[in-house]
Amino acid sequence: xxxxxxxxxxxxxxxxxxxxxxxxxxxxxxxxxxxxxxxxxxxxxxxxxxxxxxxxxxxxxxxxxxxxxxxxxxxxxxxxxxxxxxxxxxxxxxxxxxxxxxxxxxxxxxxxxxxxxxxxxxxxxxxxxxxxxxxxxxxxxxxxxxxxxxxxxxxxxxxxxxxxxxxxxxxxx
Numbered sequence: 001x002x003x004x005x006x007x008x009x010x011x012x013x014x015x016x017x018x019x020x021x022x023x024x025x026x027x028x029x030x031x032x033x034x035x036x037x038x039x040x041x042x043x044x045x046x047x048x049x050x051x052x053x054x055x056x057x058x059x060x061x062x063x064x065x066x067x068x069x070x071x072x073x074x075x076x077x078x079x080x081x082x083x084x085x086x087x088x089x090x091x092x093x094x095x096x097x098x099x100x101x102x103x104x105x106x107x108x109x110x111x112x113x114x115x116x117x118x119x120x121x122x123x124x125x126x127x128x129x130x131x132x133x134x135x136x137x138x139x140x141x142x143x144x145x146x147x148x149x150x151x152x153x154x155x156x157x158x159x160x161x162x163x164x165x166x167x168x169x170x171x172x173x
Contacts (some may be wrong), residue, residue, distance in 0.1 A: 018142045027148050031117050033110040034093050036100045040160050041086065042111050043148065050083040050170055051144040058071045059091045059099035059109075063159050067139070068105055070163035075106045082146070083170040088112055089137055123155075139167055145173050151156075 021029050027141055028043065035041035043051075054071065056064040071078075071085050085107040089096075096109040110117075118124050118137055125138040139159070143152040143166060152169050154162065 009137065022142065022150050022153075024150050024153060026150060028142075028144055028150050029120065031120065033088070033112055033117060035108040035110050036093065036096050037108060041108055046084055047148060048146050050081070050146055050173055051148075052078065052083060052085045052141060052145070052166055053087070053088060053121070054139075054141040054166075055088050055118060055121065055137050056139055058089060059095045060102075063139070064089070065103065067157075067159045067162065068099075068103055070159065071107070071166075072103065072105050074163050074167050076168055078170060081167070081171040083143075083167075086110060088117060090115060090118065143169055143173070 016108055030044045032040050032042040041085050049132055052071070054067065056067055058064055068087060071087070073132065075085060087105070087109045089109070090112055091099075092113060093111040094155065099105075100109050103167045115124055121140065121142060123138050123140045124135055126133050127136045127138075128134075129136075138155060139157040141157055141162065145151050151173060152166075154166070
């Protein structure tokens with residue numbers, strides 16, 4: 001099994017489930033992750049800007065590619081509303097670099113291979129894949145205001161029209 005890929009439900013079940021620390025209306029605890037383009041991305045470095053954090057299951061899959069493309073197509077409009085975009089998955093940084101370069105995403109992708117931030121946002125879920133239960137990232141998006149307070153969350157996201165809905169919510173903040 002490749003690191004950062006499918007995991008069976010039995011293996012992580014032995015791990016203690018992290019306490020969810022995100023709640024709408026509350027400030028999100030600072031975190032940092034490796035980012036495409038090098039270095040470490042830190043939440044605290046974006047204070048003063050609204051932020052879209054979108055969690056997606058896997059690089060180079062149809063739904064994840066389409067979701068990233070839709071956020072990329074609206075990136076200038078997000079920027080005009082004072083909002084930054086960041087994508088997060090469990091894939092490796094090398095995988096993220098290839099994916100970002102291939103798709104020419106104008107925003108960083110963050111690698112959460114140890115699932116620390118995925119668990120902070122409670123996006124790890126049991127999924128059925130070809131009749132087998134695995135743990136994976138549930139496509140989810142979170143909108144933070146300029147002070148780092150979680151203002152909106154979307155869980156079990158359907159890709160079609162989602163980026164536009166997030167843009168409208170960001171512009172309304």
